[in-house]
Amino acid sequence: MREMAMSARQETAAANAQALRQELIELLDRLTRGRQGKLPTAIPGLGINRFDAPQPPRHVIHDPVFSVIAQGAKQLAVGETLFEYDPMHSLLAAVDMPVLAEVTQASRERPYLGLRLDLDLECIGELLRDPGLPAIATGETAGGLSVSELETPLLEACVRLLRLLETPADIAVLAPMLRREIFYRLLRGEQGARLAQIASQESHAHRVAAAVRRLRERYAEPLTITELAAGVHMSVSAFHHHFKAVTAMSPLQYQKRLRLQEARRLLLGEGLEVTLAAQRVGYASLSQFSREYRRCFGLSAQQDRQRWRRGERSQSVGAAAPR
Numbered sequence: 001m002r003e004m005a006m007s008a009r010q011e012t013a014a015a016n017a018q019a020l021r022q023e024l025i026e027l028l029d030r031l032t033r034g035r036q037g038k039l040p041t042a043i044p045g046l047g048i049n050r051f052d053a054p055q056p057p058r059h060v061i062h063d064p065v066f067s068v069i070a071q072g073a074k075q076l077a078v079g080e081t082l083f084e085y086d087p088m089h090s091l092l093a094a095v096d097m098p099v100l101a102e103v104t105q106a107s108r109e110r111p112y113l114g115l116r117l118d119l120d121l122e123c124i125g126e127l128l129r130d131p132g133l134p135a136i137a138t139g140e141t142a143g144g145l146s147v148s149e150l151e152t153p154l155l156e157a158c159v160r161l162l163r164l165l166e167t168p169a170d171i172a173v174l175a176p177m178l179r180r181e182i183f184y185r186l187l188r189g190e191q192g193a194r195l196a197q198i199a200s201q202e203s204h205a206h207r208v209a210a211a212v213r214r215l216r217e218r219y220a221e222p223l224t225i226t227e228l229a230a231g232v233h234m235s236v237s238a239f240h241h242h243f244k245a246v247t248a249m250s251p252l253q254y255q256k257r258l259r260l261q262e263a264r265r266l267l268l269g270e271g272l273e274v275t276l277a278a279q280r281v282g283y284a285s286l287s288q289f290s291r292e293y294r295r296c297f298g299l300s301a302q303q304d305r306q307r308w309r310r311g312e313r314s315q316s317v318g319a320a321a322p323r
Contacts (some may be wrong), residue, residue, distance in 0.1 A: 001257045004201055006318050013152065016152065017152045018067070020152065020155050020156055020159050021070070021087060021105075021155065024068075024070040024155070024158065024159050024162065025071050025162065026114060027159065027165075028048055028050070028070050028114070028181070029111070030196075031048055031166075032048055032050035032111075032113065033167055034282055035050060035277035036051060037049070037051070041165055042165060043164060043175045045120065045164065045179065046117050046129065046175075047115065047117075047210075048113075048114070048115050048162075049112065049113065050112065051072070051106045051107075051112040052106060052107065052108045052111045052112050053106055054103050054104055056102065057077075058101050058102070059099075059100055059261050059296075060097055060098075060099060060261075061096055062076070062093045062096065062097040062098075062099045062145065063096060064093055064095055064118065064119040064121075064198075064209075065091075065092075065093050065096055065117060065119060066090065066091070066092050066116070066117045066182065067091045067093075067114060067116040067117070067118045068091075068114060068115050068116075068150060068158055069086055069087050069088060069112070069113070069114040070087055070113040070114055070115070071110055071111065071112065071113040071114075072087075072103065072105045072106045072110065072113060072114070073085070073104045074084040074086075074101065074102065074104060074112070074113030075101070075102045075104055076101050076145065077099060078143075079248035080097050080248075081143075081248060083145065083146075083147045084104075084147070085147040087150075088149065088150060088257065089149055090148060090149075090150045091148070091243040092146055092147075092148070092186065092191045093144065093148050094142075094144045094145070094195060094197075094198040094205070094209070094246075095198065095205075095209045095246055095247065096145040096213070096216055096276060098249075098257040098258065098261065099145070111310070115162065117158075117161075119195075119198075120179065120183065121185075121198065123179065123180055123183055124183050124198075124199040125194075125199045125200075125201070127180070127183055127184055128187070128200060128267035133188075134188070136192045136193055136196045137193065142193060142197060142205065143194070143246060143248060144205075144208075144246040145249075146191060148189070148191055149190065151185070151189055151190075153185050153216055154185040157178060157181045157182045157185055159173075161175065161178040161182065165225070182196075185278060204242040205246055208243050208246045208247070209246070210231075210232050211232050211239070211251070212246075212247065213242065214228065214231060215228070215254060215255055216258060219255055219259055219262065219281070219282065220259065220262075220280065220281050221282065222282065225240060225251050227282065228251055229266055256292060257296070259282055260292060260293055260296045260297070262280075262281050262303070263277045263281045263289070264293075264297065264301075264304065266280060266281070267304065267308075268304065268305065274289075274290075274302055274305070277301070278301075289301070
């Protein structure tokens with residue numbers, strides 16, 4: 001009898017999860033119909049996505065977000081690590097991460113549909129200080145981006161948040177509560193340690209996140225590792241170790257990626273000449289800029305511009321480095 005009761009509960013739970021996934025698809029389909037791309041919403045920090053065709057690899061700076069795919073699939077490359085996620089999984093980017101992103105599954109019949117919620121570190125910090133929250137063992141410094149199984153309570157909270165977009169009068173009161181619940185579910189789940197590290201002001205990961213913000217704000221300046229480490233009260237060796245653990249690259253590699261992605265935006269999006277774009281992002285040597293640009297994007301800056309002008313846009317312009 002006990003086994004039968006357990007089997008019945010499992011079947012009910014599976015049916016409930018499937019119903020929630022289907023509702024998430026239907027909600028996002030209605031909310032994005034007739035539009036494409038990354039779309040803002042009336043709920044602060046919440047965005048929704050729709051693509052009716054696969055999207056080629058694109059260099060972007062992934063902001064700190066929690067995101068869910070309702071339909072379709074996506075790949076993200078961080079350094080040498082490839083992350084793949086789909087409707088069975090969610091993604092957490094705990095710090096600003098330079099990534100190569102690609103929507104791999106999308107069509108008119110089955111568009112790529114998803115949502116993303118900006119991380120509110122102030123709200124997460126309040127939750128961590130709440131005596132009712134069970135202790136979270138943070139352990140070693142974790143990577144800044146990860147993919148994990150999407151648990152039903154978290155999925156349900158996401159669906160309830162999206163429902164508010166169809167009852168706008170409820171947003172002001174209910175949206176903050178539902179955002180808080182989502183962050184609570186994240187802290188209680190597989191991603192809890194990673195999120196707690198970033199939000200805890202005394203942690204190494206939190207200090208790395210502060211250094212990342214400084215790099216994004218001052219990416220064109222000649223910053224040294226010693227200066228960055230001192231700015232977050234860490235030794236050079238500890239800073240280098242924990243920075244690489246979080247971002248999968250060294251501080252100087254991170255700064256280089258920021259510079260190159262902003263230079264590409266200036267070249268392709270604003271039409272600047274190669275020399276001026278290189279100078280604008282902090283390169284004193286045009287030859288060094290040319291070598292590093294080709295290594296990152298597979299073409300010289302001049303070839304990239306020419307291809308863009310001809311309309312051969314197999315890779316979209318990357319997101320701008322500064323905020």
